[in-house]
Amino acid sequence: MLVLIHIVLVILAIYFCIGLCFGIYFVLAGAAKIDPLIKESKFNVRFLLAPGSVATWPVLMLRLLGKSTGAKGVNLIKTHRIIWLSIAIIVPGLLFLSIENLSFQNIDVPTSDRPQSEYEKVLKSKENRFLIASIVHVQDNKMQLDVTVKKSLEYPTLTLYAIGENGDRNKLIGQIGSKGTYRFTIEDNINGILLYDALKKITVTKFEF
Amino acid sequence: MREDKEFYVGYFDEMGPNTKRNIKGFIVLVVLIVVFCAMVFGLSQRPFANSTFEFGSDTEITGIYHEMPYPMLRVEVAENEYKNIVLLGFGKSSINPFLKKIRRKGTRLTGKILTIKGNLIYYNGKTLIQLTDEENVSIKNQLFVSELPIKDEMGRVSFMGEIVDPKCYFGVMKPGYGKIHRSCAVRCISGGIPPVLATKDNEGNDRYVLLTDSSGNPINEAILNYIGKPAKVTGHLERMEDWDFLRLNTGDIEVLDQESGIYVQ
Amino acid sequence: MGLDYQFVLWNRNKKRYDIIIVFGMLFYLFLFTGLTLIFKSQTTMETLLIRAFGTLALLMLHIILAIGPLCRLNTAFLPLLYNRRHLGVSMFLAALVHGGFSLFQFHALGNTNPIYSLFTSNMDYGSLTNFPFQVMGFFALLILFAMAATSHDFYLKNLSPKIWKGLHLMVYIAYVFILFHVFLGAFQQETSVLTVSFMGLGFLSLVTLHIITGIREAGKEKQEYEINVDQWLKVCHVSDIKTNRAKICTIDNGPVAIYKYDGKISAIHNTCKHQGGPLGEGKVIDGCITCPWHGYQYLPHNGQSPPPFTDKVQTYQLKLEKGIIYLNPRALQEGTYVEPIQIEK
Numbered sequence: 001m002l003v004l005i006h007i008v009l010v011i012l013a014i015y016f017c018i019g020l021c022f023g024i025y026f027v028l029a030g031a032a033k034i035d036p037l038i039k040e041s042k043f044n045v046r047f048l049l050a051p052g053s054v055a056t057w058p059v060l061m062l063r064l065l066g067k068s069t070g071a072k073g074v075n076l077i078k079t080h081r082i083i084w085l086s087i088a089i090i091v092p093g094l095l096f097l098s099i100e101n102l103s104f105q106n107i108d109v110p111t112s113d114r115p116q117s118e119y120e121k122v123l124k125s126k127e128n129r130f131l132i133a134s135i136v137h138v139q140d141n142k143m144q145l146d147v148t149v150k151k152s153l154e155y156p157t158l159t160l161y162a163i164g165e166n167g168d169r170n171k172l173i174g175q176i177g178s179k180g181t182y183r184f185t186i187e188d189n190i191n192g193i194l195l196y197d198a199l200k201k202i203t204v205t206k207f208e209f
Numbered sequence: 210m211r212e213d214k215e216f217y218v219g220y221f222d223e224m225g226p227n228t229k230r231n232i233k234g235f236i237v238l239v240v241l242i243v244v245f246c247a248m249v250f251g252l253s254q255r256p257f258a259n260s261t262f263e264f265g266s267d268t269e270i271t272g273i274y275h276e277m278p279y280p281m282l283r284v285e286v287a288e289n290e291y292k293n294i295v296l297l298g299f300g301k302s303s304i305n306p307f308l309k310k311i312r313r314k315g316t317r318l319t320g321k322i323l324t325i326k327g328n329l330i331y332y333n334g335k336t337l338i339q340l341t342d343e344e345n346v347s348i349k350n351q352l353f354v355s356e357l358p359i360k361d362e363m364g365r366v367s368f369m370g371e372i373v374d375p376k377c378y379f380g381v382m383k384p385g386y387g388k389i390h391r392s393c394a395v396r397c398i399s400g401g402i403p404p405v406l407a408t409k410d411n412e413g414n415d416r417y418v419l420l421t422d423s424s425g426n427p428i429n430e431a432i433l434n435y436i437g438k439p440a441k442v443t444g445h446l447e448r449m450e451d452w453d454f455l456r457l458n459t460g461d462i463e464v465l466d467q468e469s470g471i472y473v474q
Numbered sequence: 475m476g477l478d479y480q481f482v483l484w485n486r487n488k489k490r491y492d493i494i495i496v497f498g499m500l501f502y503l504f505l506f507t508g509l510t511l512i513f514k515s516q517t518t519m520e521t522l523l524i525r526a527f528g529t530l531a532l533l534m535l536h537i538i539l540a541i542g543p544l545c546r547l548n549t550a551f552l553p554l555l556y557n558r559r560h561l562g563v564s565m566f567l568a569a570l571v572h573g574g575f576s577l578f579q580f581h582a583l584g585n586t587n588p589i590y591s592l593f594t595s596n597m598d599y600g601s602l603t604n605f606p607f608q609v610m611g612f613f614a615l616l617i618l619f620a621m622a623a624t625s626h627d628f629y630l631k632n633l634s635p636k637i638w639k640g641l642h643l644m645v646y647i648a649y650v651f652i653l654f655h656v657f658l659g660a661f662q663q664e665t666s667v668l669t670v671s672f673m674g675l676g677f678l679s680l681v682t683l684h685i686i687t688g689i690r691e692a693g694k695e696k697q698e699y700e701i702n703v704d705q706w707l708k709v710c711h712v713s714d715i716k717t718n719r720a721k722i723c724t725i726d727n728g729p730v731a732i733y734k735y736d737g738k739i740s741a742i743h744n745t746c747k748h749q750g751g752p753l754g755e756g757k758v759i760d761g762c763i764t765c766p767w768h769g770y771q772y773l774p775h776n777g778q779s780p781p782p783f784t785d786k787v788q789t790y791q792l793k794l795e796k797g798i799i800y801l802n803p804r805a806l807q808e809g810t811y812v813e814p815i816q817i818e819k
Contacts, residue, residue, distance in 0.1 A: 005593045034632050040478035048481055051623035056641070059633050076639055076750060080542075081688035083646050088681045091650060095677070098602055098657045102468055102665045152333035152415075154259050156294075157286045172287045177334025177451060180414030198286035199268060199329070199336075216757040217549075218769040219556035220485050231550035236494065239537060243502045246672070250529040251509035253666040257516035300583025382579070383518045387663040392595035392608060396584035399595075434597070438604065469603075469663045 019054035026053035034063050124209040133193055145186050149179045157198040162190040163206060169194055260332030262380035270294060270338060271324040275357050277449065278427045279403040279419060280304050282323060283358055293358065293452050295337040297376050303401025307343040320354040330380035333415055337379055363446035370408030370472040372436045374398050378407060387470030391437030404432050406442055406455065407473040418453040431459050439467035479628050491557040495564050502530050524575045531569035535649060536676045538562055543687035552766055559625045566622035573615045607659035614651035617644045639750060653677065706793060706800040712817055722754035725803045730790055732799060733763055733774050738814035740774035741790035741801060776811040
């Protein structure tokens with residue numbers, strides 16, 4: 001396949017390189033040689049013709065060499081009919097095959113569950129548009145902070161802090177990455193949490209329980 | 210056929226009333242089609258990720274340089290809390306060409322503190338940075354080898370997901386995955402950008418795993434055939450702080466006959 | 475053909491036509507961009523441009539392909555045909571923006587030539603759904619380029635109408651490529667019942683229009699004529715032809731237009747030298763048979779365009795006996811003078 005691609009690309013490249021060279025000649029002299037009317041026309045017309053000469057230089061070359069390219073009138077009604085019949089027969093099946101395996105429903109992006117309630121006791125819980133946070137009792141009198149990030153947040157370096165008495169960043173809890181649920185073991189009870197971006201140096205959200 | 214049937218000649222100005230009515234009707238129909246078409250194509254677009262590429266705005270990050278095996282900067286985001294930011298070059302290229310120029314001056318990089326000014330790329334907890342000029346790297350000569358991150362073995366695992374190029378996926382392009390984007394992802398990974406497997410864990414949480422070859426070296430050309438398609442990938446998982454790595458043999462990648470993009474959208 | 479070539483041979487109708495094209499295109503782009511920015515605001519500029527221009531070109535292509543058969547079915551649509559060329563070039567430009575941006579977005583700034591990358595970055599040529607759909611878009615764009623670049627009367631004349639028409643028939647190949655470009659590309663990822671059925675409907679409408687037209691045209695061709703002793707064909711009664719109009723009869727040599735004008739009848743070959751328009755569906759205006767497609771003119775008695783134009787078509791001899799028109803099926807050389815037959819009162 002790679003060989004075939006190389007052949008196609010080389011042919012295309014050669015075709016367009018010759019076309020470009022021919023195009024320059026064509027604009028300067030060739031066009032007027034083929035059709036004397038060009039001499040009577042404004043020069044800008046030749047520039048309009050230039051791209052066409054790049055595309056069709058083999059035919060124009062034949063014309064320059066004096067070969068006729070057949071000047072008979074054309075009646076293509078039959079050709080149109082044959083083409084459209086073939087399109088009508090061949091294309092729909094292939095189009096169908098290309099999409100038959102697609103599922104047309106929007107695929108459900110699984111949303112992360114709220115913290116599982118298999119713990120002994122949920123002490124506090126609060127939710128805003130970014131987060132759901134709960135403080136729960138787990139075994140051995142230990143406490144755990146469950147934080148669910150509801151959606152991907154547009155920040156590069158998110159960190160989670162416990163807030164101090166005056167509502168500022170007090171103690172680091174951990175980093176927050178993708179959306180989903182995070183579980184942190186905590187030693188003391190906390191008043192609230194604060195989401196802070198280290199690089200942007202801004203508080204994204206905070207709340208008290 | 211009436212004798213006075215209208216006959217339109219383009220270079221005459223007048224147009225018969227019947228023809229005029231017809232053409233007006235056609236134009237009205239086309240306008241309706243245009244409106245309908247814009248609505249169909251505009252509104253049926255899948256939602257775009259809220260990823261960010263800070264094109265045109267520079268951010269400076271400072272951290273310890275390491276490559277295990279992909280160049281990253283270990284940036285302290287809070288006291289003793291680190292985030293590893295992936296370093297990328299300009300366009301569809303890794304950062305290696307810039308680093309090569311720096312190394313040519315005889316500078317060792319691993320374990321040194323680097324400050325890099327570049328464009329941040331971030332989405333869903335992962336952060337990368339694009340460097341556009343090696344002049345934007347400044348190096349402190351002191352070595353901090355003891356502060357390099359450590360990889361933990363997590364065992365052999367399998368994931369169903371899609372291999373993407375992190376540069377586009379985490380911000381530069383939308384959508385940066387799937388069939389439409391496949392050839393771009395191939396170009397990026399072929400250009401040295403580390404391949405990432407985007408997948409979901411059992412709870413439906415997004416998970417991103419950097420891929421390496423079986424001995425932990427960068428993998429690029431060998432993986433090109435598997436990019437941008439739903440695939441089952443098996444290998445040895447390692448965890449290094451906020452990034453996972455998977456050491457794999459490309460023979461262990463199984464392309465799944467599934468719809469483009471289903472694991473990542 | 476004229477005395478010289480113009481950049482564009484403007485006239486009022488063409489200007490009107492072009493103004494409608496430009497405003498139509500801007501209107502679509504504005505709507506698509508607006509809707510995307512309002513409802514899908516997380517998009518990127520590049521994706522927005524690629525999609526806006528891609529869908530615009532797709533829409534325009536469908537309109538262009540519908541104009542031909544519409545005009546065959548109802549002559550009141552002919553003004554749409556008159557400047558279809560500019561619609562085609564505009565469509566190519568929209569497609570070029572789509573292709574150019576996509577090529578840059580997906581293939582540039584990498585470790586190889588973007589065109590080479592387009593062909594080799596996805597090598598699943600053996601698969602249907604994984605097929606490298608961008609390659610099909612590329613070839614469609616090449617065809618559209620060749621067509622747009624030769625959309626000038628200079629090329630129509632100098633490539634010869636036969637080659638020119640053949641080249642422009644390739645729009646059907648481009649259309650099929652584009653269909654698969656969309657079905658194997660965008661639809662594989664941006665799967666939506668709405669877009670797929672919309673495209674399907676477009677395809678269905680075009681196929682139906684063209685096939686109905688084809689069947690109707692085929693009906694016109696099937697004609698058998700009584701042949702009298704001298705091999706002349708009995709065509710019709712002279713009163714069957716309206717004044718300044720023609721009757722088309724199809725013989726082995728192709729269709730012939732028999733015109734009644736000024737109390738006389740004349741016959742010339744039906745196919746216009748310009749783009750093969752049906753002269754018999756035209757009208758005699760200022761003493762000249764005028765082609766319904768682009769208004770090219772021929773004198774009825776010798777099939778020559780009035781000076782300074784130089785086009786010629788074949789002429790035929792007619793006979794009138796008791797009000798019945800007979801046609802000599804042997805065509806005379808292009809531009810041969812034939813004495814018009816006077817219609818007896």
